[in-house]
Amino acid sequence: MTTFRSKLPNHFDLPRRINRLGELAYNLWWTWQPEAVRVFRRLDYDLWESLGHNPIQLLREIGRPRLNQLADDKEYLALYDRVFASFDAYMSQTATWAERAHPELTNLPIAYFSMEYGLHETLPIYSGGLGVLAGDHLKEASDLGLPLVGVGLMYGQGFFTQRISEDGWQEAINNELDFADLPAIQVLADDGTRMTVDIEFPERNVTLGLWEIRVGRIPLYLLDSNIDSNSEFDKNLTARLYWADLDLRVMQEIVLGVGGVRMLRALGYNPSVWHMNEGHAAFLTIERARELVAAGHTFELALEKTRGQNIFTTHTPVAAGNDEFPLWLIDKYFSALWPQLNISREQFFDIARHHVPSGETFSMGVLALRNAAGRNGVSELHGRVARSMWHFLWPDHDEDEVPISYVTNGVHTANWMASRLRILFGLHFGMDWMDRLDDPDLWTKLNQIPDAALWEVHLHLKRKLAFYMRERVRDRWKAGGYHPVQVVSSGVMINPYALTIGFARRFATYKRAGLVLSDVDLLLNIINHPNMPVQIIFAGKAHPSDEAGKQLIQQVYRQVKRAETSGRLVFLEDYDMNLSRYLVQGVDVWMNTPRRPMEASGTSGMKAALNGALNFSVLDGWWREAFNGKNGWSIGEDKVMDAQEAQDHEDAQSLYATLENEIIPLYYDHDPKELPHEWIARMKDSMQTVIPQFSTRRMVKEYVERFYVPALQ
Numbered sequence: 178m179t180t181f182r183s184k185l186p187n188h189f190d191l192p193r194r195i196n197r198l199g200e201l202a203y204n205l206w207w208t209w210q211p212e213a214v215r216v217f218r219r220l221d222y223d224l225w226e227s228l229g230h231n232p233i234q235l236l237r238e239i240g241r242p243r244l245n246q247l248a249d250d251k252e253y254l255a256l257y258d259r260v261f262a263s264f265d266a267y268m269s270q271t272a273t274w275a276e277r278a279h280p281e282l283t284n285l286p287i288a289y290f291s292m293e294y295g296l297h298e299t300l301p302i303y304s305g306g307l308g309v310l311a312g313d314h315l316k317e318a319s320d321l322g323l324p325l326v327g328v329g330l331m332y333g334q335g336f337f338t339q340r341i342s343e344d345g346w347q348e349a350i351n352n353e354l355d356f357a358d359l360p361a362i363q364v365l366a367d368d369g370t371r372m373t374v375d376i377e378f379p380e381r382n383v384t385l386g387l388w389e390i391r392v393g394r395i396p397l398y399l400l401d402s403n404i405d406s407n408s409e410f411d412k413n414l415t416a417r418l419y420w421a422d423l424d425l426r427v428m429q430e431i432v433l434g435v436g437g438v439r440m441l442r443a444l445g446y447n448p449s450v451w452h453m454n455e456g457h458a459a460f461l462t463i464e465r466a467r468e469l470v471a472a473g474h475t476f477e478l479a480l481e482k483t484r485g486q487n488i489f490t491t492h493t494p495v496a497a498g499n500d501e502f503p504l505w506l507i508d509k510y511f512s513a514l515w516p517q518l519n520i521s522r523e524q525f526f527d528i529a530r531h532h533v534p535s536g537e538t539f540s541m542g543v544l545a546l547r548n549a550a551g552r553n554g555v556s557e558l559h560g561r562v563a564r565s566m567w568h569f570l571w572p573d574h575d576e577d578e579v580p581i582s583y584v585t586n587g588v589h590t591a592n593w594m595a596s597r598l599r600i601l602f603g604l605h606f607g608m609d610w611m612d613r614l615d616d617p618d619l620w621t622k623l624n625q626i627p628d629a630a631l632w633e634v635h636l637h638l639k640r641k642l643a644f645y646m647r648e649r650v651r652d653r654w655k656a657g658g659y660h661p662v663q664v665v666s667s668g669v670m671i672n673p674y675a676l677t678i679g680f681a682r683r684f685a686t687y688k689r690a691g692l693v694l695s696d697v698d699l700l701l702n703i704i705n706h707p708n709m710p711v712q713i714i715f716a717g718k719a720h721p722s723d724e725a726g727k728q729l730i731q732q733v734y735r736q737v738k739r740a741e742t743s744g745r746l747v748f749l750e751d752y753d754m755n756l757s758r759y760l761v762q763g764v765d766v767w768m769n770t771p772r773r774p775m776e777a778s779g780t781s782g783m784k785a786a787l788n789g790a791l792n793f794s795v796l797d798g799w800w801r802e803a804f805n806g807k808n809g810w811s812i813g814e815d816k817v818m819d820a821q822e823a824q825d826h827e828d829a830q831s832l833y834a835t836l837e838n839e840i841i842p843l844y845y846d847h848d849p850k851e852l853p854h855e856w857i858a859r860m861k862d863s864m865q866t867v868i869p870q871f872s873t874r875r876m877v878k879e880y881v882e883r884f885y886v887p888a889l890q
């Protein structure tokens with residue numbers, strides 16, 4: 178059973194009868210339990226919304242009279258008691274999947290390192306898919322009862338808030354987070370002072386404070402350089418995600434890799450498996466070896482003895498996407514560390530030396546791949562791309578024998594599925610269906626659900642999305658300074674009964690957000706069809722230093738705000754996990770147009786599919802594995818062309834043709850009761866094929882069985 182290191186803060190003034198609300202606010206378990214969400218939301222619906230679903234702030238601000246009232250409200254207390262009975266049962270559960278299937282893992286912690294974690298919208302320590310995947314990994318590890326511990330960084334400002342100007346330009350707002358409002362608890366040493374770890378940087382030590390976040394049964398520990406004894410420069414190390422400045426970036430990765438190992442030691446952990454989620458964490462391999470050198474081993478032997486327990490998941494399908502640092506920079510920041518390894522400077526560089534056209538670099542990818550026994554990409558195609566990309570590290574192997582395999586990503590079903598759907602499935606499959614969600618047999622029962630029942634839930638979710646967009650705009654309009662054209666562009670004219678397509682993701686150029694706009698006149702013709710209108714909702718942030726990404730947003734926005742679109746093209750500001758939830762639950766079609774094979778996996782389409790949306794995507798990443806010809810649609814074919822422009826042109830042709838000839842007519846083919854039976858049949862096929870396979874349930878079990886358990890030997 179889990180023991181958390183931190184002591185629960187007790188700064189709420191709560192009536193005795195409901196005083197455990199404070200404890201629940203500090204365990205993110207509530208975020209994937211609809212009833213637990215209700216236990217907070219019922220306190221004050223408007224305040225809950227205006228605080229952005231933050232239970233800690235809510236409990237602090239709500240005031241004693243309302244709490245006293247609820248402490249006397251029979252109906253509320255029944256809900257409260259149900260939620261805590263279920264919370265207690267969860268936290269003390271024995272005979273979890275991990276304990277039953279893999280008792281050999283008991284008391285052998287698995288350390289999971291990631292630069293970002295997407296756990297909830299109130300905790301902006303993620304930028305996109307990599308973080309959301311890591312967050313879902315922790316939630317699933319908790320559900321399965323794995324002895325896993327997460328390691329990451331606590332960002333003082335978090336990822337930025339996005340505003341779009343009237344002209345379509347992205348503005349980034351960086352706010353200082355108040356950690357007292359967040360479900361992060363300072364870890365204290367036994368003597369009551371702050372627990373810290375130190376890293377030797379050139380001519381100084383940097384001290385890092387520790388935070389704990391409780392994710393169900395899983396503790397996540399985060400490092401924070403904003404400590405009084407550090408210089409102003411060093412305090413900034415963990416201020417933001419992914420500094421573009423190389424000095425800050427390499428230091429941040431040292432904090433994660435080296436600091437992360439030291440943090441686990443300070444907390445008393447001796448992990449038996451070390452999982453690096455992307456190359457940012459690869460310095461952990463050096464720190465683990467350093468520990469053994471300090472104990473008297475040679476560096477060579479130390480690497481050899483630690484390698485078997487290291488696992489590396491790569492997410493990057495292009496060489497340029499991996500972090501590579503100039504050797505002089507590594508020299509600068511490791512000058513105090515590498516001499517402790519009893520090797521020469523050149524030997525140190527050799528562990529990650531990468532020959533590139535401009536000379537030599539220190540490659541985080543090379544470092545991780547050389548020093549891990551388990552290596553994987555995140556989809557079948559991405560595994561293949563990774564084997565080709567890193568073939569040079571195994572020159573004696575044929576390309577298809579390069580020892581990098583794949584585990585296709587998944588999503589945490591409970592976190593992403595609308596509660597209305599969960600209830601519908603509960604009625605038909607039995608209330609314990611989530612325990613069997615990766616069993617394909619369970620999903621054959623979908624055919625027993627009447628079309629009308631599924632469609633009713635779907636329409637409810639579409640209306641919810643439409644109302645949500647309207648309420649967001651209302652707040653912005655009321656606040657002033659919002660141009661009317663921005664109101665129109667934010668979805669106020671959306672018709673919840675018209676075919677609605679979602680396109681939301683990071684605005685990186687390879688995602689080709691402009692593809693659907695490549696023939697604007699044709700698109701306007703399609704979306705303005707008098708009887709069969711189509712709406713497209715765009716959302717997404719560009720990295721603040723990615724000028725091309727920001728220009729792409731502007732290009733989309735300039736089309737969105739044209740009168741000729743009739744308000745049917747929409748751009749929603751500030752894509753985050755909350756907006757993502759509304760979108761994946763409320764659209765009919767989820768569109769994705771990456772340039773192959775750049776998507777690696779992609780996960781938002783899985784979230785959409787488990788809510789009944791149909792995917793309409795390039796055969797890249799996960800969709801290439803899931804598409805069966807009738808559970809959605811493909812854009813283009815299963816091939817890569819050499820000429821990018823020709824590929825873009827062909828994909829756009831395919832997109833428009835499929836949209837016009839297949840998707841739109843199918844959606845509007847209703848029976849007299851307005852039920853599109855053929856469409857609903859596809860929804861069922863999609864749910865049946867996607868939910869069991871592309872869930873973190875399947876994914877984490879695969880990591881356990883193919884990587885974690887073998888690493889014990």
Ligand SMILES: *Cc1c(COP(=O)(O)O)cnc(C)c1O
Nearest residue numbers: 305306682753754757779780781
């Ligand atoms: C799921 C998710 C992503 C990742 O989506 P992709 O399909 O991998 O692009 C990014 N951002 C948010 C907020 C998400 O919820």
